[in-house]
Amino acid sequence: MATAVLLSGGVDSSVALGLCRERGVEDITCFYLKIWLEDDLAFLGRCPWEEDLSFARKVCDRFGVPLEVVPLQREYFDRVVRYTLDELRAGRTPSPDIFCNQRVKFGAFLEAVGDSFDRVVTGHYGRVEERADRRALLRAVDPVKDQTYFLSHLRADQVGRTELPLGGFEKREVRDFARRFGLPNHDRRDSQGICFLGKLRFDDFVRANLGERPGEIREAETGRRLGEHRGHWFHTIGQRRGLKLGEGPWFVVAKDIERNVVLVSHQERLSEHGRRAFRVEDAHWIHAPPATSELLVRVRHSPQIDHARLRPLGEGAFEVEIDRADTGLAPGQFAVFYDGDECIGGARIA
Numbered sequence: 001m002a003t004a005v006l007l008s009g010g011v012d013s014s015v016a017l018g019l020c021r022e023r024g025v026e027d028i029t030c031f032y033l034k035i036w037l038e039d040d041l042a043f044l045g046r047c048p049w050e051e052d053l054s055f056a057r058k059v060c061d062r063f064g065v066p067l068e069v070v071p072l073q074r075e076y077f078d079r080v081v082r083y084t085l086d087e088l089r090a091g092r093t094p095s096p097d098i099f100c101n102q103r104v105k106f107g108a109f110l111e112a113v114g115d116s117f118d119r120v121v122t123g124h125y126g127r128v129e130e131r132a133d134r135r136a137l138l139r140a141v142d143p144v145k146d147q148t149y150f151l152s153h154l155r156a157d158q159v160g161r162t163e164l165p166l167g168g169f170e171k172r173e174v175r176d177f178a179r180r181f182g183l184p185n186h187d188r189r190d191s192q193g194i195c196f197l198g199k200l201r202f203d204d205f206v207r208a209n210l211g212e213r214p215g216e217i218r219e220a221e222t223g224r225r226l227g228e229h230r231g232h233w234f235h236t237i238g239q240r241r242g243l244k245l246g247e248g249p250w251f252v253v254a255k256d257i258e259r260n261v262v263l264v265s266h267q268e269r270l271s272e273h274g275r276r277a278f279r280v281e282d283a284h285w286i287h288a289p290p291a292t293s294e295l296l297v298r299v300r301h302s303p304q305i306d307h308a309r310l311r312p313l314g315e316g317a318f319e320v321e322i323d324r325a326d327t328g329l330a331p332g333q334f335a336v337f338y339d340g341d342e343c344i345g346g347a348r349i350a
Contacts, residue, residue, distance in 0.1 A: 009054070010188060308321065
């Protein structure tokens with residue numbers, strides 16, 4: 001069985017490769033997907049793709065497997081970056097890592113290699129197991145590292161070719177594997193932030209593409225003017241960073257896009273803006289729509305999982321009710337649904 005391993009240069013994907021070798025997988029080719037936008041964004045700072053590629057090569061040398069570099073910058077820009085900028089411009093909160101997986105790592109990459117490989121291995125924290133009629137995407141045992149939120153828009157055929165060796169381990173165990181395998185990146189820090197930016201600041205990327213559009217920051221309850229923002233696209237619902245307001249903490253609770261006003265609430269009144277019910281649209285189901293209305297849901301990438309009740313509204317839209325009031329529900333973010341430990345799909349918060 002021919003196996004492709006997506007190698008980023010980080011410890012997780014490197015351990016995934018090591019576990020494949022330890023389990024006796026022989027026919028392996030590693031691939032480094034070059035999606036950094038370093039040519040267009042070099043003026044913003046250092047993109048570390050050359051360092052990542054260097055580590056990837058060292059890891060492949062350690063295990064004696066070939067490494068190929070697949071350039072996918074244009075595909076990434078067209079399929080992920082354009083979506084991100086469009087969502088920000090419209091005042092919504094994008095989830096680019098969801099579409100990075102669906103459209104690039106398991107999309108453009110598979111289009112590039114065709115049917116040459118039976119399995120694609122990644123360092124994501126999740127599990128894929130055979131069920132009676134399907135290969136199911138399951139939550140990882142480590143609730144903090146679980147990444148099924150970002151894999152929720154894979155199609156059934158993509159899940160069918162996926163192997164996730166790390167899903168049964170906690171992060172500390174993965175680090176132990178890295179040391180035992182003698183990996184050159186065993187103590188390398190995990191990457192943070194959006195995958196195509198690397199170490200570049202998200203605000204710098206947004207400013208370079210959308211510019212600035214100053215507007216007012218107002219208190220949601222009173223309409224009182226508190227300050228000024230540099231563009232509503234720098235702020236999302238639930239955010240407190242970057243507001244630069246005194247007598248806080250203050251949190252973004254809404255945005256008036258037409259008036260270019262960011263609305264905030266003080267922590268003392270933040271609970272007034274919590275919601276237990278919300279609408280989602282453009283639902284995507286990995287295999288089929290759920291047979292039950294009682295599910296579990298994540299409304300952002302975090303260990304927090306809520307009990308949810310779904311009511312169909314037609315054309316891929318649902319009303320969702322959860323057991324607690326959430327003050328950070330942002331249009332454009334995704335609600336990801338689980339039937340027990342199985343990730344079954346997700347939908348965009350309207």
